[in-house]
Amino acid sequence: MSIFRYFRRTKSSTSANTARDRLQVIVAHERSQRKQPDFLPRMQQEILDVIKKYINISQEQISVQLDDSDDCSVLELNITLPEDLAQSSAK
């Protein structure tokens, strides 16, 4: 470690801290996916198909998320509806 680096050292912006922060995010994300039951993507697709029968929406406008807390699980279904609902109804 040279004399320059000795003085330049700052605590928060080191590459090790960047690595730690990135890992915390990705590992937490991958763990939450791991805990999801296998049927979730299939169920998501079927829900989407039902909604598509009535309203014109795309895959990006719907999200299904399962949140596990200590004593209960919450299935969250989020659909972004088009602005003009009557006109965009599927035939």
Added chain:
Amino acid sequence: MAKIIVVTSGKGGVGKTTTSAAIGTGLAQRGNKTVIIDFDVGLRNLDLIMGCERRVVYDFVNVLQGEASLTQALIKDKRTDNLFILPASQTRDKDALTQEGVQKTLDELAQTFEYIICDSPAGIEKGAQMALYFADQAIIVTNPEVSSVRDSDRILGILQSKSLRAETGGEPVQEHLLLTRYNPTRVAAGEMLSVEDVEDILAIPLLGVIPESESVLKASNQGTPVILDEDAEAGQAYDDAVERLLGNEKPHRFLDVKKTSFFKRLLGGKT
């Protein structure tokens, strides 16, 4: 009751085989009858690290397929009493490993051995899954580096869902973190994840920290497990890890920067 310990990591090149050789030797040195099995079918390397590559006649796959008996395939270590090696096949592929075959071999080994160390191949394919399936304990070898930590977490997920203990709802596989190639100087400079960071992310108990050391390459060059190099920090760190594996408390060493003179640092000398 024999204890089955898998040494695994997900990522390759982090020190699984070095660790299997060191931990297996350490257990045998303490009087425990130990066998190390190389599960890396097609890419065997444990024999080289243990220095017995010229004594391989039969291998794990020969045993699985009934072409040789266990006694014929087991190689007795020349340096350490109570230690045996079961080499992987170099010519077959991973499909030769079947769950029934592996179980039968492990059951037979469990009758005479106290510790069965399974040296896992890299990846999460069949070879790695077979190596961890029957494990009672797992040593997760991790480097302080992003891809290694992420892969270790992935392997932890597999241990918690696809091992025999997980599938049968038994007691979970006991997990141990072994951090290898640790460089305290770079950690102090903020260039490397610290042991606390990795412990925090993976959230499993720490078995040991092996400092990055020239002696590891030297040991593999010579075909000697690094734990036998008593002067090397890496050898001593593995020795401590074996003690902890056996349930004895040992303070962690080699975590801090070695003290160097002010002038050496001023001149940018290698620390």
